[in-house]
Amino acid sequence: MKRKVAVIGVGCTKFGEIWEKSLRDLAVEAGMKAIEDAAISGEEIKALYGGNMSAGMFIEQEHVGVLIADYSGLASLHIPAVRVEAACASGSVAFHLACLAVSSGMYDIVIAAGVEKVTDVDASRVEDMLASSVDREWEAIYGATLPALYAQIAMEHMKKYGTTEEQLARVAVKNHANAVHNEIAQYRREISEESVLRSPIVASPLHVLDCSTPADGAAAVVICDASMARKYTDTPVYVAASAQATDTIALHDRHDITTMLSTATAARKAFRTAGIEPSDVDVAEVHDIYTISEIVSIEDIGFFKKGEGGTATEEGATEIGGEIAVNPSGGLKACGNPPGATGIRQIVELVTQLRGEAGKRQVPDAEIGLAHNMGGTGGTAVVHILAV
Amino acid sequence: MKRKVAVIGVGCTKFGEIWEKSLRDLAVEAGMKAIEDAAISGEEIKALYGGNMSAGMFIEQEHVGVLIADYSGLASLHIPAVRVEAACASGSVAFHLACLAVSSGMYDIVIAAGVEKVTDVDASRVEDMLASSVDREWEAIYGATLPALYAQIAMEHMKKYGTTEEQLARVAVKNHANAVHNEIAQYRREISEESVLRSPIVASPLHVLDCSTPADGAAAVVICDASMARKYTDTPVYVAASAQATDTIALHDRHDITTMLSTATAARKAFRTAGIEPSDVDVAEVHDIYTISEIVSIEDIGFFKKGEGGTATEEGATEIGGEIAVNPSGGLKACGNPPGATGIRQIVELVTQLRGEAGKRQVPDAEIGLAHNMGGTGGTAVVHILAV
Numbered sequence: 001m002k003r004k005v006a007v008i009g010v011g012c013t014k015f016g017e018i019w020e021k022s023l024r025d026l027a028v029e030a031g032m033k034a035i036e037d038a039a040i041s042g043e044e045i046k047a048l049y050g051g052n053m054s055a056g057m058f059i060e061q062e063h064v065g066v067l068i069a070d071y072s073g074l075a076s077l078h079i080p081a082v083r084v085e086a087a088c089a090s091g092s093v094a095f096h097l098a099c100l101a102v103s104s105g106m107y108d109i110v111i112a113a114g115v116e117k118v119t120d121v122d123a124s125r126v127e128d129m130l131a132s133s134v135d136r137e138w139e140a141i142y143g144a145t146l147p148a149l150y151a152q153i154a155m156e157h158m159k160k161y162g163t164t165e166e167q168l169a170r171v172a173v174k175n176h177a178n179a180v181h182n183e184i185a186q187y188r189r190e191i192s193e194e195s196v197l198r199s200p201i202v203a204s205p206l207h208v209l210d211c212s213t214p215a216d217g218a219a220a221v222v223i224c225d226a227s228m229a230r231k232y233t234d235t236p237v238y239v240a241a242s243a244q245a246t247d248t249i250a251l252h253d254r255h256d257i258t259t260m261l262s263t264a265t266a267a268r269k270a271f272r273t274a275g276i277e278p279s280d281v282d283v284a285e286v287h288d289i290y291t292i293s294e295i296v297s298i299e300d301i302g303f304f305k306k307g308e309g310g311t312a313t314e315e316g317a318t319e320i321g322g323e324i325a326v327n328p329s330g331g332l333k334a335c336g337n338p339p340g341a342t343g344i345r346q347i348v349e350l351v352t353q354l355r356g357e358a359g360k361r362q363v364p365d366a367e368i369g370l371a372h373n374m375g376g377t378g379g380t381a382v383v384h385i386l387a388v
Numbered sequence: 389m390k391r392k393v394a395v396i397g398v399g400c401t402k403f404g405e406i407w408e409k410s411l412r413d414l415a416v417e418a419g420m421k422a423i424e425d426a427a428i429s430g431e432e433i434k435a436l437y438g439g440n441m442s443a444g445m446f447i448e449q450e451h452v453g454v455l456i457a458d459y460s461g462l463a464s465l466h467i468p469a470v471r472v473e474a475a476c477a478s479g480s481v482a483f484h485l486a487c488l489a490v491s492s493g494m495y496d497i498v499i500a501a502g503v504e505k506v507t508d509v510d511a512s513r514v515e516d517m518l519a520s521s522v523d524r525e526w527e528a529i530y531g532a533t534l535p536a537l538y539a540q541i542a543m544e545h546m547k548k549y550g551t552t553e554e555q556l557a558r559v560a561v562k563n564h565a566n567a568v569h570n571e572i573a574q575y576r577r578e579i580s581e582e583s584v585l586r587s588p589i590v591a592s593p594l595h596v597l598d599c600s601t602p603a604d605g606a607a608a609v610v611i612c613d614a615s616m617a618r619k620y621t622d623t624p625v626y627v628a629a630s631a632q633a634t635d636t637i638a639l640h641d642r643h644d645i646t647t648m649l650s651t652a653t654a655a656r657k658a659f660r661t662a663g664i665e666p667s668d669v670d671v672a673e674v675h676d677i678y679t680i681s682e683i684v685s686i687e688d689i690g691f692f693k694k695g696e697g698g699t700a701t702e703e704g705a706t707e708i709g710g711e712i713a714v715n716p717s718g719g720l721k722a723c724g725n726p727p728g729a730t731g732i733r734q735i736v737e738l739v740t741q742l743r744g745e746a747g748k749r750q751v752p753d754a755e756i757g758l759a760h761n762m763g764g765t766g767g768t769a770v771v772h773i774l775a776v
Contacts, residue, residue, distance in 0.1 A: 054450055066763065075641075087451040104493075132448050133450055136449040246453075249455050379454035
């Protein structure tokens, strides 16, 4: 990247079952919050990058980039509006492209947003729609939906490294505890390890409380050339690295399903770009679409050695105040997961943490943050490193 | 843009009802042709940008960028794969992002592809799915699908500028005549003005032969930093400009529906970047999803004054050998329109023309080409200028 990029404004709607708001309402609400937070005028925004997974299937609406730009009042400026899709990593890919647009010198100020509206369809169809993120012809069509595939990963991780159901449950317990203090989270209540283990099995060994839920929601961030950031804010947060990587879409095509090579590749690239080590990170938002995915990911990112994520979680190393605070927001698990918005929500959380504005969920002395977002079972992984 | 970009390889599948091939088959076929044409190895490709409109609705598959990368053998290299969507302009936006990725210096060689598989669903549902490119809540839901909206544009253009049904028909006649010599075109047969005017009305004044048809198909191009292009090919084609613009998604929110401000904005920007005038262009691929859209677009791009597109067409100014050859490929009208692939197919045609390899549809002495691609009713417009 040629120029440094700074985040100068963030905004996020409440996540959950937001019956009274449409996709466009949610996107505009988040966008306006981000623009207000950045204290800029709409005219200063030169392009929009929007993440959205499945508005076609969920609300029969494509051309979502333009729709958002239009309802945000940006269409009259005729700025480019791009919609990107990478399943649950759609938001992060939008942020990645937005960063490139600014760092390349093409634009000085752009907005990256993410949105999803999942509750407007029959709830029984949502899981199958989300399974469009894996290989429809060779996985989903045979019933291998996301929880079924992550259950296989969990089984293998338990067999290979001795990870336990209790350790998986601890991820959910921690993230719910954090979400109590996050006003946008869908589930703001503590849960016990026992309640996770007693909750119904979705796909063994994953219980229903090991699973995040699809949600409605939107998030947006305004970024600019770092050299102009202090004109807009006293608390700019800088993008130290932005890296995206790919793996096979189907799990069965991988050598080892307990490691996501997309995550490992993107993380390695991001750390190299930022010139830091995993141990330098103070706070991380990690893709915990299922409890097992947080454990696999904190290993693949390099926070812990492969196979030691479960034990580390059990010992409290990933709690706020622990070795590395993972998902102080509550993560996908307790915030809820609007696939298009999650990647941007992670950035919003990191910026809030690095500004020191996270209130009761504040990670002490947070100066370096990492966001990790995946699509499907890791077909896409995106890693961002932010720093003050 | 910091670095100049060159197209060094192009590939395209046959467009039409391709029953025997799936989305992934089509994408891989086009990609392999482009890679072979560029005479590079897959390992040299550092990122993939894929345009696709509605694989979610059409084949219940999202995460299309990764799917294509995977089946092209690129997932094992873990390169970033991005899927972008802008309705029928998805392919052009993918090309636009690919150009930025190279021009910014982020990558030296990338592939831009576009693909759509529309025939795997009940044909009666396709038109409604394509109407997801316009405003579902305020247009499509009331029956205002794409042909109905373009019919309104045509009506207004006829009223305001005296454009006739015969002039509209001439667009179809010309493009079908050109497609006879294009081996990838869906409709390789001449049609007469009379047959257009006698064909059934879809939405007055548009007859069925004024309309392009949704089709299966894929196209791909390999681009690189221009300074290295001659290492791979003796006939590099350079990207002189790449511009994208937006307008309201709904037609009723515009001041004048006979002008697409997205097209006008993108074209103005592209000409400024390239440092040329519309009259310098030798060959153009223009978004003729309906005959009226070619007429409106050749005016908005600046080839003809507003209101004179119909007369110019009638006088043969847009034929091969005319003032400006428009849609020598046959356009969307006769090639067929796979929404995700069309924008890339236009680039493939321009490169073929500028290389002088277009055979019987060759535009004499073509040195500068322009591609114009729209999403919906012009919510998105993308203009590329290519030159030898």
